[in-house]
Amino acid sequence: MTGATKLTRRGLLRGFGAAPVIASCAGPSSGEAAAEAVSPADPLIDAVAIGPGLAPLDLRLNGAARTVEAAPQATLLALLRDQLAITGTKEVCDRGACGACNVLIDGEVRSACMTLAHDVAGREVTTVEGLATSGAPSPLQRAFVELDALQCGYCTSGMLISCSALLSRARGPLSRAQIQGAIAGNLCRCGCYEQVIAATLSAAGERSAL
Amino acid sequence: MRPFSLIRPTTLAAARARALAEPQARPFRAGGIDLLGLMKEGLRAPAELIELHALSATEGAEMRALAATEGGLRVGALVSLAALARAKGLPPSFEALREAASSAATPAIREAATVGGNLLQRPRCWYLRHPDLECLKSGGASCLAEGGENRLHAILGGGPCYIVHPSTLAAPLVALAATVTILGGGGRRTLPLEELFAPPRERIDAEHRLAAGELLLALELPAPAPGLRSVYEVAKEKLSHDWPLAEVALSVVVEGQTIRGARVVLGHVAPIPWRALAVEQALVGQVASAELFARVAPLASVGARPLAQNGYKVALTQGLVRAALHRACDVPIPE
Numbered sequence: 001m002t003g004a005t006k007l008t009r010r011g012l013l014r015g016f017g018a019a020p021v022i023a024s025c026a027g028p029s030s031g032e033a034a035a036e037a038v039s040p041a042d043p044l045i046d047a048v049a050i051g052p053g054l055a056p057l058d059l060r061l062n063g064a065a066r067t068v069e070a071a072p073q074a075t076l077l078a079l080l081r082d083q084l085a086i087t088g089t090k091e092v093c094d095r096g097a098c099g100a101c102n103v104l105i106d107g108e109v110r111s112a113c114m115t116l117a118h119d120v121a122g123r124e125v126t127t128v129e130g131l132a133t134s135g136a137p138s139p140l141q142r143a144f145v146e147l148d149a150l151q152c153g154y155c156t157s158g159m160l161i162s163c164s165a166l167l168s169r170a171r172g173p174l175s176r177a178q179i180q181g182a183i184a185g186n187l188c189r190c191g192c193y194e195q196v197i198a199a200t201l202s203a204a205g206e207r208s209a210l
Numbered sequence: 211m212r213p214f215s216l217i218r219p220t221t222l223a224a225a226r227a228r229a230l231a232e233p234q235a236r237p238f239r240a241g242g243i244d245l246l247g248l249m250k251e252g253l254r255a256p257a258e259l260i261e262l263h264a265l266s267a268t269e270g271a272e273m274r275a276l277a278a279t280e281g282g283l284r285v286g287a288l289v290s291l292a293a294l295a296r297a298k299g300l301p302p303s304f305e306a307l308r309e310a311a312s313s314a315a316t317p318a319i320r321e322a323a324t325v326g327g328n329l330l331q332r333p334r335c336w337y338l339r340h341p342d343l344e345c346l347k348s349g350g351a352s353c354l355a356e357g358g359e360n361r362l363h364a365i366l367g368g369g370p371c372y373i374v375h376p377s378t379l380a381a382p383l384v385a386l387a388a389t390v391t392i393l394g395g396g397g398r399r400t401l402p403l404e405e406l407f408a409p410p411r412e413r414i415d416a417e418h419r420l421a422a423g424e425l426l427l428a429l430e431l432p433a434p435a436p437g438l439r440s441v442y443e444v445a446k447e448k449l450s451h452d453w454p455l456a457e458v459a460l461s462v463v464v465e466g467q468t469i470r471g472a473r474v475v476l477g478h479v480a481p482i483p484w485r486a487l488a489v490e491q492a493l494v495g496q497v498a499s500a501e502l503f504a505r506v507a508p509l510a511s512v513g514a515r516p517l518a519q520n521g522y523k524v525a526l527t528q529g530l531v532r533a534a535l536h537r538a539c540d541v542p543i544p545e
């Protein structure tokens with residue numbers, strides 16, 4: 001940094017290295033001052049408002065209908081992990097950059113940390129918990145176990161979501177390049193990419209052998 | 211993130227009126243990827259997000275359309291990068307756009323990120339994005355990159371601020387001569403996409419020429435001339451997850467072996483998508499060959515003024531232009 005660099009008050013406390021840590025602790029801010037509601041002087045025309053404050057929404061989560069209350073600023077990730085205690089979906093970067101929080105929304109892979117809870121009203125959300133059928137791990141999940149596609153496991157739920165989506169949309173035999181493309185947003189610090197590719201190829205092979 | 215309300219307007223007029231009453235506090239939200247990133251860093255704290263996805267089927271039709279026109283293509287501002295990347299029946303001439311849409315960001319981000327939001331996202335400059343620093347663009351007195359950490363900054367067209375334009379879709383869209391339709395107070399207007407972007411010398415608080423409350427509705431790619439080919443080339447430090455270090459999107463019209471037209475657009479080297487006019491001029495009327503490409507590629511950096519740490523972008527950009535020309539014209543790269 002140069003001598004001209006100016007610090008603002010906002011962040012003196014945070015310091016550079018600590019910023020991400022503190023940011024990731026912030027979570028959905030129930031204690032913060034509420035934003036001003038839509039005022040009578042500024043009526044809504046041809047629009048509905050959600051919030052500020054908790055508002056209900058309906059969704060389907062892993063096959064079951066749910067009605068929950070969420071604040072407009074709550075991310076889908078916060079709804080899942082903090083509110084509903086469905087913690088298979090992981091939080092790592094909270095900025096859309098690592099893939100640990102990947103879930104399926106109407107079958108599409110999405111970052112739960114960059115999605116608002118209210119975005120999934122009326123939609124179908126599938127987390128890693130929803131990949132098993134009647135309690136039995138899916139062929140892909142079994143292949144991950146058999147082929148050691150994880151070490152610490154932190155990226156695993158996101159990897160499984162990305163690869164499941166690929167398996168359900170791809171027809172014909174899978175190529176390595178297709179799998180690499182599907183997991184291009186999934187960061188694995190333990191470096192299990194090769195095993196993830198092998199497991200996905202194996203699950204695809206098992207499927208086509210049926 | 212500070213608490214806010216989600217406003218779901220069903221009509222374009224309602225969306226615009228709501229935003230216009232307090233433009234800073236009420237941004238439009240499309241995919242929300244750039245907005246949420248800024249809000250999580252505390253760089254923006256809107257009171258309301260005006261959700262464009264709430265527009266009714268009829269009111270939002272133009273913004274959601276991805277449709278062939280007479281030989282060309284209409285891309286609504288709300289089309290996701292993923293939808294664009296997997297669109298069936300995209301004319302082969304528009305390959306640069308497909309390549310760019312399928313390489314930007316990550317698969318999950320591409321599902322949410324929209325074409326309009328991609329063109330209007332804020333720059334990635336780490337000084338602008340730092341919650342504790344004030345640079346020219348965030349109200350400070352000087353560009354912190356000019357004498358600071360500037361390896362990712364502009365080599366062309368910089369000053370007084372040295373951001374690079376962040377949009378990966380901008381270069382191919384400009385290379386394909388896209389026009390953009392905007393809805394504002396005076397009704398609809400259409401302009402060449404190139405004219406949407408404002409360099410820091412013209413405007414420091416934003417990178418575009420939209421007025422408050424104006425909506426980007428759709429882009430239109432004209433029917434390609436016969437023989438038009440387009441390609442997109444990018445260099446990144448990592449093959450996935452990463453932002454470009456430099457990009458080029460170009461279109462060439464080749465008749466026999468002769469280049470009849472060319473649009474060469476550089477990304478991530480200038481504050482706006484940068485037309486390499488000298489390259490374009492040197493190509494037109496010439497026969498495509500490895501010798502020609504070796505001769506014209508260095509013209510990509512005409513006028514470049516690298517900062518202390520980004521001189522590598524000069525050679526990188528020239529190399530990308532050369533590789534792109536070889537691929538677009540099907541001329542093998544000599545050993």
Ligand SMILES: Cc1cc2nc3c(=O)[nH]c(=O)nc-3n(C[C@H](O)[C@H](O)[C@H](O)COP(=O)(O)OP(=O)(O)OC[C@H]3O[C@@H](n4cnc5c(N)ncnc54)[C@H](O)[C@@H]3O)c2cc1C
Nearest residue numbers: 096240241242243244245315323324326327328330378426
């Ligand atoms: C990990 C990661 C990697 C990334 N890599 C890349 C990359 O390589 N290349 C790249 O280009 N991008 C990249 N991005 C950025 C991402 O592509 C953009 O943030 C996204 O495209 C923005 O689109 P959006 O629809 O989410 O915009 P939003 O966040 O919804 O909107 C962005 C801005 O545009 C305004 N806006 C949106 N739509 C309209 C409209 N129709 N009319 C008027 N105003 C509008 C909003 O008010 C806001 O100011 C990356 C992002 C992440 C998280």
Ligand code: FES
Nearest residue numbers: 092093094099113
């Ligand atoms: S936690 Fe969502 S992408 Fe990293």
Ligand code: FES
Nearest residue numbers: 151153188189190
């Ligand atoms: S197994 Fe540890 S991050 Fe992937």
